[in-house]
Amino acid sequence: MKADPKGDAALAPAGASKKKLIMIVAAAVLVAGGGGGGAAWFFLHDKGGHEEAAPTKKKGKAAKSGPPVFVPIDSFTVNLQPENGEQYLQIAFTLQVPNAEEADNIKLNMPKVRSRLLLLLSGKKASELNTVEGKQQLAAEIVGQINQPFEEKGSEQDVSDVLFTAFIIQ
Structure with missing residues (x-):
């Protein structure tokens, strides 16, 4: 068998054009994928210049960074407002703050924290605290009390x- 030089020449360009076509399609896919990835990056990230103006915590404190920090508060036992005889509340809880600096500030002012909480808790009735909604309302009031500045014209806490x-009413 003798090879036909004209036939081989005719097959070579067809094979080359298929390779060329595959390379063009692959390049187009890469460009489209790169464009899609670039578009996703553009829309998902801050636009230029916004990174420097990161949001800060209220009243000039540092921005939130890292996982939250938890500050355990020793348990309280207080007399509740009388309804059906004498009733007591024994409560223990933990505060969630954004960083260790805030936790240290609360720990340094723990006498003020405990005083505010004792005044708040001793003004409650058992019937106000027995429901889930009552406990949620109490939690909001505790946050409000602790977030008040510890010093006159001082900055607020960020609980x-x-x-x-623990939450026991007797």
């Missing part, structure tokens, strides 16, 4: 949540 660890 974001109260997590009850």
